[in-house]
Amino acid sequence: MKGGGTVGRYTAGSRANHWLTAICLILLALSGMAFFHPSLFFLTDLFGGGVWTRIIHPWIGVVLMLSFLGLFLRFWHHNLWRREDSRWMASINDVINNREERLPEVGRYNAGQKLVFWLMSLAVLLMFVSGLVLWDEYFAAYFTVDQKRLAGVLHAAGAVLFCFILIVHVYAAFWVKGTLRAMTRGSVTGGWAWKHHRKWLREEIRTPAKGTGD
Amino acid sequence: MGAMSVSRRQFFRYSGAALGASSLTALGFSPTPALAQVRPFKLARTTETRNTCPYCSVSCGVLMYSTGDRAKNSRSSIIHIEGDPDHPVNRGTLCPKGAALLDFVHAPTRLTYPEYRAPGAKEWKRVSWDFALDRIARLMKDDRDKNFIAKNQAGQTVNRWTSTGMLAASASSNETAFLTYKVVRSMGMIVFDNQARV
């Protein structure tokens, strides 16, 4: 914890990696939603029309996959499930009602964040694989039409899952004030850490070398 | 065509406003894409000519459609051939050969100028009609003059020419055939046949 009362949470690399992933996801969501429902087809104009959207969307998916892989490798070990995570989950009502004082002490990530992480990882994998099966321009010959139909359903289901996670993720960042700066400036205030991730704050204080986060 | 694509593009002009619209769109506002429009009927102003399929002896009636209206400055090109519905035999139908006659008319292997192959040569040489026909006439006359048989061994007048022969076309018109007959027989040619035997 620095003298200014802040704690380093994410390195510049992590932040860039996160935002690349985020941009990809937003673009994928916009372009994907365009195909998902006719009422959103107008979104293809953001990408230069339907054909360009169809061409770009899978390539963004490839970038996302690589980018997300980076995030995964950086953070997977912080997201291993611990006993207190289950207790935290059991008290989800308190989380929603801003009664954090009733929750167990949280490490670097709380159970909700971990859930987002794993669901996100699962969704990315699902979207990537099903997307590949649907990517006719290059892979039409490798899959049967029934496999493609299944892929279509899974891709759509995955997309919905993605949207839910994204809403939770973004809303959480907006709702829990002081969170956003972790991904913009790389650091959080001590108070934020004390309130939401006390266990992590303690560890950070004990091993200050790590204080820039990762 | 051109005019149509412009007007279709006009339909696409839902432009920047749509870009700004966000959640409203999800509630049901939908942009207007081009409405369905079938391909324009491609024969609308072509010139129709009646003909007969040149293949088999059913001799189906065909209608040939060509571009242009035969104005002085337009060179017609046949763009479509289909069956003549008035024809009592084919009643507008055609077989796979007849239905593909257009590709016969425009076959890349259509010949467009006279060619000559000299003895022993490996390639064709483009020549003029005059060169080809003069040479053919000369070769034919010389052969006839040399080999014409006026009398047989028994002394009977036979007046035949057996050293040059001809195969006539089984798809040429009766008029071509009769003119060919006159030319060939007047020279006494007798090695003369057509496709009827095969």
Place this chain on the structure above:
Amino acid sequence: MASLAPTFGRGAMTNTWGDIKNTNLVVIMGGNAAEAHPCGFKWVTEAKAHNAAKLLVIDPRFTRSAAVADLYMPIRPGTDIAFLGGVIKYLLDNDKIQKEYVLNYTNAAYIVKQGYGFQEGLFSGWNEERKDYDRSSWDYELDEQGYVKIDNTLTDPRCVYQLMKQHYSRYTPEMVERICGTPKDKFLMAAQWMAETSAPDKAMTSMYALGWTQHSKGSQNIRAMAMVQLLLGNIGVAGGGMNALRGHSNIQGLTDLGLMSNLLPGYLNLPVDAEVDYATYIGRRNFKPMRPGQLSYWQNYSKFFVSFQKAMYGKAATKDNEFAYQWLPKLDVVYDVLRAFELMHQGKLNGYICQGFNPLMSFPNKAKLTAALSKLKFLVTIDPLSTETSEFWQNHGRYNDVKPEDIQTEVFRLPSTCFAEEEGSLTNSGRWLQWHWKGADAPGEAREDIRIMADIYRRIRGLYAKEGGTFADPVLNLHWPYRLPDEPTAEEIARETNGYVVESVPDPNDPSKMLLTAGLQLDGFAQLRDDGSTACGCWIYSGSFTERGNMMARRDTADPYDTGLAPNWAWCWPANRRVLYNRASCDAQGQPFNPKHRLVWWNGSRWTGPDVPDFVVTSKPSDGMGPFIMNAEGTARLFTRGMLREGPFPEHYEAMEAPIANPLHPKVSANPVARVFPGDRATFGTAADFPYVATTYRLTEHFHYWSKHTKINAILQPQQFVEIGEALAREKGIKAGDWVRVRSKRGDIEAVAVVTKRIKALQVDGRTVHTVGLPIHWGFVGQTRKGYATNTLTPFVGDANIETPEFKAFLVNVERLSAPSV
């Protein structure tokens, strides 16, 4: 056609396409109408759909015609006469003939000369030395007035009926199965179906094509069916007939116009050496009626001939010079295409002109053809397309393995227009002359055939005029009445073919009137005269372009009696009669046998009906004139006298290359008088080396060697293949899509194998016979993938009468290849 004329009097499809809808039974044998004539086949489907007709297909292969047939049966290639002989026996044994018809309209009752006989495969008169027949015994017994003796009870053992019965007594159903491989029960079913049409109000139509003609006994194949049809009373009736489905769009026209070695236009004959003058020539052609009261229309031969000569030589043909009779070449032998290439091969032909013809692909034994063409001094090809023949000297790898430097032939390739770029008329299979119009200009420098031929002639004539030369008179005096001598128009020539009046002829009954007025077009051949006052290029075409205009350009679709004849559409020879011999559709009293499908009838004062009566319209039924007016007998011939070289009745002979010896008479196995040149005997294979029967054919996706130039057809059938039955494929380890080599004594080809259930192995004479199918359409120029000329394999042997090569039955061997050689 050389079999229909001896039987009925004219060599042409008797009925017409649209009339097929009136039939009760369609028999497709010796052809494959669905594939080769799909739009004509339409009328078969119409007959099935609207006249409850049945379709019977008899073919070595289960064809696309068979795919929609009610009954299909296989037959070994080259055994049609055995099958049809069996049918004749069935009809006679079961008395399933149309008796009134057979008695009145055929020569069944005619008495045949003593001396005629048949033994051990040979008819009487065989000369072993000349390998030919003396045909004088194949004729009728005449009475004192020169008329044929007849026995209307049909019991005289020398009458045609009894001789026929005796001749076909050997063709039992068991023998049919033994020779043809067709299961006996199937054969009997076919015979029974045909027999049902012996009822006077039932008709059967025979649709055939090259499946019958391309045999060493092709004419007799057709004869056999013609006899069946006569016994059933199916000639001249609606929905009946012998429907020769001609291959090319104007093969009928070219034959009508006599573009054959031995013909003059309108089926007149070129004189032979012995006919030293006009009197001798015409004296042999008096066509005196052989029965009382018969028309014997060929009696007018001299009118047709003289009018033709006037069309040829105009003013130069006069009574004094025998109407230029001596300007006609005289025949010593028939110079058919096989002989032409034989002469070429012997180095006896110096020049050859191929107008729209690709003989290198069309005639048998490509190796021989290439050798023959290489001996020419010059070759001229006139074609809209690049042909293999024009490039016979070019090396195309294995497909045409020649050394150009060794070939000294000068070759000219002249581009002509195609159908779309010219006008004129074509004669279809049903004898309709139809006019067509020009739709666009020819590409590049291509010129119309008429102009090319005119130009060649004009240049040669110019040389004769300038330099003189051998026998220049006919060349210099050829009648050339065209406004632009270098560019005659189709219309000018059409008028000439129809004929016109040269000198006015006053009406003998009223000298103030003219019977014929000089300069006018003739109305029809009835106006022709043999005194030089009329000119007519082709007498049977007279009526096609009259003072009323171009009759061939008529487009009236009306068909008031729903006969399918469309009588005012275009124009039909002879005299716009759509169904030949249509008088035979009525009984002796002149009333239609089948009131439902009437063509003509006697209305008490004249013959009338939807068709133009093929008869003297005022001849009362009681006059007894026969319906076959071109025949001197007035009847059709079950027994053809000496008109065909093999004999008066069709007899089964094996193909020149056959898997078995003829079970009927093994010593005379093949046709003894087939056209074989001595040098070719060595190129025939035997069953020991070449155990499988091969047959060549067309596919519906292609037309001979033209459509491979068109992209669409190339897409539809892109690559050469051969068809092999499943049994043979199993034996040889061949799977669909494998490469195979097919070899005959004359060469070999490689192609992809199509393995099929549609070609069955047959049990023939106690052994299994496999058939290999060889589609013909590939070559080394065009849009399809390159392929071999199928005629690399075929034997150089022809029919005895019309010299058609035997493409439908010969022997090959087959082997599997791991990959093609090229």
Place this chain on the structure above:
Amino acid sequence: MSTLQSLDIKRRSATTAPSPSVRESAEVAKLIDISKCIGCKACQAACMEWNDLRDEVGHNVGVYDNPADLTPASWTVMRFNEIEVGENLAWLIRKDGCMHCSEPGCLKACPSPGAIVQYANGIVDFISENCIGCGYCVKGCPFNIPRISARDQKAYKCSLCSDRVAVGQIPACAKACPTQAIYFGTKTDMKNHADGRLQDLKSRGYQTAALYDPPGVGGTHVMYVLPYGDRPTDYSGLPANPRISPLVELWKGMAKPVALAGIGLAALLGFFHYVTKGPNEVEEEDEEKARAMADRENGGRS
């Protein structure tokens, strides 16, 4: 030349609002009578010629079928199959191509507005300029018809010659067919005609002859008369009971609005959570507690 609007549209792909459809027109149908078909491929030739399509010159792969399959440039192909029925051989030849379903799976699957339309006369047409080339139509089709072009990545199939039908002509294939195996008219007329054909076939011993107008896709505007009506799959794999795949139904059906509503609801929930529960903010006392913790842990090192 341009029609500024078309009033005969029954359905458009990816369009939720109703299409202009006030103009009435009779439903048309193409009846393919297999009992009359001779497999001559005139329909294929006429189709290529009229639609200005030229496929590759292919290879023979051991069968008569050529081209071997439908392609972007071959909108119809003949499929040949040899079967034995009792002791007799049957050569079943089927003209394959778009069936113009009343409930088209392609249209259902298509995400691009107006890329696939169904006219009031029943023709299902691909409007290629709206096609984005995603290939969803391929997945939606129960008959395996649309093909994506490698050249322009757009989907192609038979248009039932909508351009000809629009001016009162019949499709090129139907016009060419030499044996009236392809017949074209109103759907009612075609069904009546088929009745007559079935009677004829039954009289010739084809007891199971049937009309193929599969109800699973709401009927089709291309129908077959099948001589062996009880075994459609013998006709080179004609599906016995075609319907839009349940997966596609799920993917393109109710799932979409439900999911969309779900997502909207989730966003809304967030919004109401925020306005009811307020933000989760860090107070100054939290900062102090953090500093206290730091001091405690580090013993004032920082």
